Amino acid sequence: MKEEVFDVLIVGSGASGGAVAYSLCKAGYKVAVLEKGRLIRRNEFSKDEIAYVRRDIITPSLFEEYHTIEEKREGEWVTTPTYESGWSFWNGNIVGGSSNLMSGMLHRMHPDDFRLKSKYGAIEGANIVDWPISYADLEPYYTKVEALIGISGHFEPHPFEPPRSTNNFTQPPTKENAVVKLLDKSCKKLGIKSLVTPRAILSRDSADRHACYYSNFCGSYGCSSGAKGSAREALIKPALATGNLTLMSNTHVKQLYAGSKDNVDYALVIDTVTGKERKIGARVFVVAAQAHESARLLLNSANKFHPDGLANSSGEVGKNLIFSAGGSGQGELHQGFLKEIGFEELMQTGYFVNRSILDWYFVDHWWDGKFKGGSVEFMFEHQNIISRALKHTQEGEHLLWGNALADKVVECFTKQKSLRFEVFNDWLPHDNCFVSLDPNHKDKYGMPVGKLRIAGHPHDLKVGRYIAQKCEKILEEMGAKNIYSSISAVPPQNLIAGGCRFGKDPHTSVLNTECRAHDVKNLYVADASFMPTGGSVPYTWTIYANALRVADHILQALKTL
Amino acid sequence: MMQRRDFLILGSIFGLSSALKSEVSTPLTHHFTEVKTTIAAVQEHMFPEGTKLPSAKTMLATEFLFETIFHRSYDKDIRSFVIEGAKELQRREKGKFTSMREEEKEKALRAYEESYYGSNWLSRIMILTMEGVFGDPVYGSNIKESGWQALHSFGGQPRPKSRYIAL
Numbered sequence: 001m002k003e004e005v006f007d008v009l010i011v012g013s014g015a016s017g018g019a020v021a022y023s024l025c026k027a028g029y030k031v032a033v034l035e036k037g038r039l040i041r042r043n044e045f046s047k048d049e050i051a052y053v054r055r056d057i058i059t060p061s062l063f064e065e066y067h068t069i070e071e072k073r074e075g076e077w078v079t080t081p082t083y084e085s086g087w088s089f090w091n092g093n094i095v096g097g098s099s100n101l102m103s104g105m106l107h108r109m110h111p112d113d114f115r116l117k118s119k120y121g122a123i124e125g126a127n128i129v130d131w132p133i134s135y136a137d138l139e140p141y142y143t144k145v146e147a148l149i150g151i152s153g154h155f156e157p158h159p160f161e162p163p164r165s166t167n168n169f170t171q172p173p174t175k176e177n178a179v180v181k182l183l184d185k186s187c188k189k190l191g192i193k194s195l196v197t198p199r200a201i202l203s204r205d206s207a208d209r210h211a212c213y214y215s216n217f218c219g220s221y222g223c224s225s226g227a228k229g230s231a232r233e234a235l236i237k238p239a240l241a242t243g244n245l246t247l248m249s250n251t252h253v254k255q256l257y258a259g260s261k262d263n264v265d266y267a268l269v270i271d272t273v274t275g276k277e278r279k280i281g282a283r284v285f286v287v288a289a290q291a292h293e294s295a296r297l298l299l300n301s302a303n304k305f306h307p308d309g310l311a312n313s314s315g316e317v318g319k320n321l322i323f324s325a326g327g328s329g330q331g332e333l334h335q336g337f338l339k340e341i342g343f344e345e346l347m348q349t350g351y352f353v354n355r356s357i358l359d360w361y362f363v364d365h366w367w368d369g370k371f372k373g374g375s376v377e378f379m380f381e382h383q384n385i386i387s388r389a390l391k392h393t394q395e396g397e398h399l400l401w402g403n404a405l406a407d408k409v410v411e412c413f414t415k416q417k418s419l420r421f422e423v424f425n426d427w428l429p430h431d432n433c434f435v436s437l438d439p440n441h442k443d444k445y446g447m448p449v450g451k452l453r454i455a456g457h458p459h460d461l462k463v464g465r466y467i468a469q470k471c472e473k474i475l476e477e478m479g480a481k482n483i484y485s486s487i488s489a490v491p492p493q494n495l496i497a498g499g500c501r502f503g504k505d506p507h508t509s510v511l512n513t514e515c516r517a518h519d520v521k522n523l524y525v526a527d528a529s530f531m532p533t534g535g536s537v538p539y540t541w542t543i544y545a546n547a548l549r550v551a552d553h554i555l556q557a558l559k560t561l
Numbered sequence: 562m563m564q565r566r567d568f569l570i571l572g573s574i575f576g577l578s579s580a581l582k583s584e585v586s587t588p589l590t591h592h593f594t595e596v597k598t599t600i601a602a603v604q605e606h607m608f609p610e611g612t613k614l615p616s617a618k619t620m621l622a623t624e625f626l627f628e629t630i631f632h633r634s635y636d637k638d639i640r641s642f643v644i645e646g647a648k649e650l651q652r653r654e655k656g657k658f659t660s661m662r663e664e665e666k667e668k669a670l671r672a673y674e675e676s677y678y679g680s681n682w683l684s685r686i687m688i689l690t691m692e693g694v695f696g697d698p699v700y701g702s703n704i705k706e707s708g709w710q711a712l713h714s715f716g717g718q719p720r721p722k723s724r725y726i727a728l
């Protein structure tokens with residue numbers, strides 16, 4: 001028996017689940033948000049490096065819930081469970097999801113990102129397709145996100161900056177470390193335009209959310225002032241205030257049950273604390289569990305009506321997984337070797353670097369050629385004290401200890417500061433990057449775990465190296481020492497998309513342009529799964545914007561369902 | 562990618578021995594008691610008195626290590642590895658490690674570091690000591706923020722009121 005029936009049931013409380021819940025609750029519908037993790041409130045967060053970073057305590061134990069990762073080694077595909085490798089693919093399993101833990105450096109995708117194939121043509125070995133919608137369709141939602149989530153920044157015209165329907169951001173940028181003077185001047189000397197990074201962090205108070213207090217520990221941690229535009233602060237809390245939202249934390253969805261060809265009837269859920277199972281019904285079901293887990297849920301929901309998995313008549317569920325990636329690099333700014341700024345200013349903690357570069361988003365150069373490039377973010381090395389100290393324990397093949405260790409660690413913390421850059425370029429979708437069900441491994445709930453085959457496309461590495469070399473030149477100009485960069489096909493596990501492509505053709509896509517399953521009329525996938533290509537920026541702003549677009553379509557559908 | 566179990570087992574005389582795994586017959590905490598002074602001696606050799614960093618002894622680094630590896634959030638295999646690695650060191654040095662002079666300890670640890678297994682074990686002790694010395698004082702080490710003061714770097718606000726987000 002179904003205990004409860006809602007208008008809409010949403011699986012996942014992160015950026016996309018929160019956005020859909022917000023819109024539907026505001027419109028008066030009764031919504032249930034099911035989140036496998038617990039609720040941590042604003043005043044319960046702390047900057048506890050041991051708990052949040054060293055033990056990653058807000059994700060499941062890998063011995064109980066895990067993935068298996070398939071990588072090519074010496075020509076063979078080798079599968080490793082993440083409890084063996086320690087390479088966790090869980091992200092912030094708490095109410096609000098990983099948006100609680102982001103650094104909030106956000107960008108809109110460029111209009112040409114929506115028509116990558118038309119603009120740049122096919123690339124061998126890559127499954128590039130144009131999106132079935134255009135930038136113009138998403139622009140109003142990008143704008144809505146700026147106000148709703150709270151994105152601070154300063155718009156400056158740039159050839160590769162997407163057009164916008166408002167003049168500027170609703171909040172000025174967050175405070176900046178003096179290093180931006182040196183960075184801006186160095187870029188200018190090299191003929192590069194540095195731009196202010198839009199950041200999902202409030203620089204001024206807004207309603208019951210307080211401005212950033214510059215704690216120096218932002219990414220990887222929850223925000224204690226409400227400044228960070230997490231789904232929990234910006235969407236779930238106002239949704240709860242409507243009285244229409246039932247938030248079920250510690251509730252893991254094992255399966256969606258469709259008792260016919262085209263309709264989901266209920267979610268089979270388990271209370272992660274008591275282990276008690278129950279069924280929850282709804283008129284509309286929205287999957288928003290993060291790309292790899294959303295595909296897994298659909299595949300685990302196979303039954304006689306859907307033998308290959310829910311919404312999978314195309315066979316495309318789980319295919320063309322992509323990541324928001326590129327590479328990174330850094331250099332050290334040393335006391336006594338600084339230009340433009342004083343060492344004390346550099347060592348001031350908490351303020352942001354707030355600089356990004358879009359100059360190489362599209363490359364059309366007489367020598368380098370014409371290709372889609374990417375974006376760059378500059379930031380300080382993360383301030384985590386334990387993690388930073390541990391980087392200095394090795395000399396050659398030996399561990400340092402005693403006086404040698406103490407001298408080196410103290411020197412590295414007090415006489416220098418490292419500036420990092422991160423490159424974001426397209427992770428081309430291809431046949432060897434997908435998620436399926438592992439036939440040999442089950443989680444503690446008895447459900448097959450997701451098996452991720454991961455490989456990068458050689459073109460991505462080429463683009464990443466091209467941009468990283470440009471960034472190294474900037475660090476050189478700044479006078480940085482020990483500059484290096486690392487470009488590899490190892491993906492970040494916190495920015496995942498694809499797996500349920502949207503498109504017009506039910507034979508080649510899982511979702512229609514509204515992100516409703518082609519096969520099942522009351523099933524939507526609202527997270528980043530829909531993205532056939534991901535642009536060359538972090539996905540987060542696009543995830544928020546698209547989920548608000550999907551919510552508008554659900555509102556229309558609810559009138560007839 | 563390095564397989565976690567590889568470095569936990571490879572090169573050890575004991576492996577992840579059944580004695581350690583069968584917690585029913587002998588609690589793992591009992592095994593820890595047998596190696597506690599050895600681990601403390603290694604930590605004190607890595608973080609001695611008189612350097613620019615606070616010493617392992619004054620930071621109660623061994624108590625921190627014990628409480629950390631026996632917390633439920635800690636990888637159970639690495640928990641066993643920490644104890645096994647100390648037993649291996651005791652065996653190599655015929656039970657005399659803790660009573661050695663500092664130069665002899667240095668020689669013994671550098672020799673242990675030559676092995677793949679020993680090198681990984683020493684790295685683990687280093688990590689577990691640094692987590693204490695530079696972690697939040699609520700975990701019982703980094704007393705009076707001495708570790709942070711040495712680096713002129715301090716944990717962010719708000720600080721945790723309890724360990725492991727025990728809400």
